[in-house]
Every structure is written in structure tokens, then in C-alpha cells.
Amino acid sequence: MDKEPTYRLATSDDLKDIVSMLADDDLGAKRERFEDPLPQSYIRAFVDIARDPHQELTVVEEEGQVIGVFQLTFIQYLTYQGGIRAQIEGVRVKKGYRGRGYGKKIFEYAIGRARKRGAHLLQLTTDKQRPEAIEFYEALGFVDSHEGMKMHF
Template sequence: MALTYRLATEADLIDIVGLLADDQLGATRERFQLPLPATYMEAFTIIASDQHQELTVVELDGQLVATFQLSFIHYLTYQGGIRAQIEAVRVKSSHRGQGLGTAIFQYAIQRAKDRGAHLLQLTTDKKRPEAKKFYKSLGFVDSHEGMKLHLR
């Protein structure tokens, strides 16, 4: 399986939002319609211009089949360390269960190391027990209890 990884372009935005919405939870929070709501383009512009963000698309045989976002967070602990956070990992529903998720995480882990991160973290919704099992199989440890405060 020869996957190609590259930074997303504006032309990928419709496919990316489609991937985000092609999911039980994503379908409740995304607005995948044409034209896309302007908020997606606004967010893309900010992400694409930030050197600490990498919105990545994954292609298989020239077809966009997955996406994820890496954020590199500089902080004072760990002697001014960098932690990477992976978010919005989505594999096209027609390509799930074929090992793409594992390959994508291997790439993302290496990418985080290449950028000098000492840690790669993620959050997962408690409604996704299979995702948690998958992350553990990759070596992630549920070492902290996360909390969120929705502001709207």
C-alpha cells in the first residue's frame, strides 16, 4: 500500500469536510453542504498560515482517502518542550479496516519526532471505545483524565 502524504490545499477542503462529516459523531457537528459554509475556509486559511499546524491529506493511487491535523504546542514544562497533538483523523469509510489508520499514525508519530516533539497526544470521545482500543494498540496510554468545557 503506497500512501502519499502532503499538506492540504484549498482544493482539498471539500473532500476534507466530507471526511469529517462521514462519521457518526462528525455527522452531528459538521455542515457538509455545497457551497461549504465560509467558516471552513476561514479556519483553513488560519491553519495553513500557521507554521505550528499541519493539516495533512493522505492519498492512495491519487485518491484522497484520509486526513488528520497535527498541532505543535510549545510550552515551558519539559524544559521548553514541544508536544504534538493529533486531531481530526478520518479515513474514508470505503477504506476503513485496511490498515490505513495504522500507517497514518506511524507517519504522524515520525512527523512529530521530526519536528522535535517529545510527546504525541490525542483525545478521543468516550462514545468511541473501538478507537480507544486502536490507540492503545499503537502504544498510546490513557495516562491522564481529560476534561472539556464547551463554550457554545
């Protein structure tokens, strides 16, 4: 890592960079559509996320270039005495910047944001086809404490 990255909320101008990173791995290539122009579904989703005070879509920059992205969602619960959970999704580092410590820096920043917003925990899901990611999350202190299930429509 050359310099400390900077973090800011994403703008619509960042959308192409974000979708490009989401599509740039084996699993993402199967579910994303990085095209020019971008499909309207991404634009509608961005608008909804940007308007929602419980969402933070954050880009990571180095020297003015977007090199990473992640999304935090703050979920209000009645459990845990009305606690707030933070969910992290869509964490990506641009090719060429991977393996240089940016992933760890992103998570350190995201953990700080979750704490600042009053969350009592930060949770994530990861595809079981990504054993390296699971090892990475465990090294950061995440614990495989629950069995997750999904229903795709």
C-alpha cells in the same frame, strides 16, 4: 491496502474531501456541515491553519485520490524544559478504505512527523463513545495517563 499511501499538506482544493470525511460518522454528522458550497467557517479555518507554522493539515492519498486526513498541532511549552508537544486531531479515513490498515499507517507517519519536529510526546483526545478507537490507540502504544476535561461554549 493496495499500495503505500502518500502524504502531503492539504490545499484549499482538498477542503471538500476533508469536510466530507469529518462529517462521515455518527459523531461528526452531529457537529459538521457538509454542504455545497461549504460554509465560510471552514474556509476561514483552513486559511488560518495553512498560515500557521505550528499546524500541519495533512491529506493521505492513494493513486491521487484523497482517502484520509489528520491535523498535527505543535505546542511549545515551558514545562519539560521548554519542550514541544504534538497534538493529533481530526484523523479520518474515507469509507471504503477503512479496516484496511490505513489508520495505522497514518499514525506511523504522524508519529514520525512529531519526532522530526522535535516533539517529546504525541497526545490525542478521543470521545468516550468510541471504544473501538480507544482500543486502536492503545494498540499503537498510546497510554490513558491523564483525565481530560472540556468546556464547550
